[in-house]
Amino acid sequence: MFLRLFKYLWPERYLPEPEQDDPFDEDPPPRGSGKTGVLLVNLGTPDTPGKQDIRKYLGEFLSDPRVIEIxxxxxxxxxxxxxxxxxxxxxxxxxxxxxMKEGSPLMVYSQRQADGVRAALREAGIDAVVELGMRYGNPSIPDAIASLRRQGCERILTVPLYPQYAASTTATVVDAVTRHAARLRDQPELRFIKRFHEEPAYLDALAGRIERYWQEHGKPQKLVMSFHGLPRYSIELGDPYYRDCMDTARLLSQRLSLPREQIEVTFQSRFGTARWLEPYTEPTLKVLAAAGTTEVDVVCPGFVADCLETLEEISLECRDAFIGAGGRQFRYIPAINDDPAWIAGLAGLVERHLQGWPTHITDLKEKAHAP
Incomplete structure (x- = not known):
């Protein structure tokens, strides 16, 4: 430690005698334009369904002060x-x-989205390196950024895969990316997509998924749009999440041409004893069944990839609650996952946010051969 301090204060005493001309007397080598990177980020998942990996994942997730604000x-x-x-x-x-056979559903579908965006951008003539990172767990955001940097990326667009903005989701991604960048000597240029809750391609993909499901299985009496919950005090402190969710619900309802009485907007995954956004999904389903609604479909617009909260909490737990309260038919409509319409829409969203950066393959070739 002391030797490092002396080397910093009096570096000339520790520098070896140069054996040739000082390289700093020469013109530095030319620098290329550098590549552009796209970092897709989802919440994260345990590496395996075993207790140790679940504990490790939860420990990281629930230690984030933006997630648990006490x-x-x-x-x-x-x-x-x-x-x-x-x-x-x-x-x-x-x-x-x-x-799933390939791993966690969230990981499998998120990776398919990254692969699909990479292929779609390439087909559109855009030269961009696409990597997937997880806010908690693996592959970590620092590892994903390191991979982009190794591939020559001087510019990075970060795309949190949360349609609706919340400090406990999107903002934590910004925190993690900028915290990692703060440790870098040679930092890349950074851009972020804040939200896409009103993005036409996202809404069209959702509506298309639901309409195709109904064409195959028929319409229910009620469609329940279940969003992830958030403590009410977060909204009271200024979080725009509730407004974003309601905007998505309104625009999706318009695309489906559903009257208001056929739609319920609810919030799931309550944690702890504080009051969260209401109405809660499972109690609402019980009330609907008790009031005579026998058929419901549930869709989760806040999740672009299926995960434990959709495949287990909604598809299994909420189904049991609804049937147990007197309902007859409960169906969960899968997330947009790797739906081709969503992959194309996500690639288009990325392309729009890359504007102004040298990303077109023809442009990069011209720059590489410029005198």
Whole structure:
């Protein structure tokens, strides 16, 4: 440590005698324009459905102060003494029940989205390196950025795969990217997509998924749009998430030409004892069944890739609650996942946000051969 300090204060005493001309006397080598990178980021997932990997994932996720907004000195004993002791054991069979042959559904579909965007951009004549990162778990955001940098990316567009903005989701991605960039000596240019809750291609892909499902299976009495929940105090502090969700619900309803009485907008995945956004999904389904609604379809517009919260909480737990309260038919409509319409729409969204950066293959070739 002291030697490093002396080298910093008096570097000339530790520099070897040059054996040839000082390279700093020469003109530096020319620098290329550099590549453009696209970083798609989703929430994350355990590496396996085993208890140890679930505990590791939850420990990282629930330690984020933007996710759990209570004082650290109060939350840490609860997290390590109760949540991480009991929760992984309960979640292990639930993760195992939705795990795909290729891995976690969230990972599988997110990777397919990244692969699809890469191919679509290339077909459109755009030279961009596309990588997938997870906010919590693997591949981490630092690892994904390091991969982009190794491939020569001087500019990086980060695309959080959350249609509706929330500080506990989108903002944490911005935090992680900028925190990593703060440690870099040679930083890339950075751009971020904040939200796409009103993006026509996203809404069209959602509406197309629902309409095709109904063409095959018929329409229900009610369509429930279930969004991920958020504590009410987050909205009271200025988070725009609730407004974004309601905008998405309104625009999606218009595309489906559904009257208001056929739609319910609810919020799922409540955690803890605080009051969250209401109405809650599972209790609403029970009320609907008790009031005589026998057929419901549920769609989750806030999730662009299926995961535990859609495939287990909605498709299984909420189904049991609805049927148990007297309902007869409950159907979960899958997320847009790797739907070709969504892949094309996501690629178009990325292309629009890359404008102004040298990304077209022909332009890059011309620059490379310029004198």
């Amino acid at each position: 004082p650290r000195y109060l939350w840490k004993p609860i997290l390590h003494g109760l949540v991480l002791t009991m929760r992984p054991r309960k979640l292990e069979p639930r993760y195992a029940g939705v795990w």
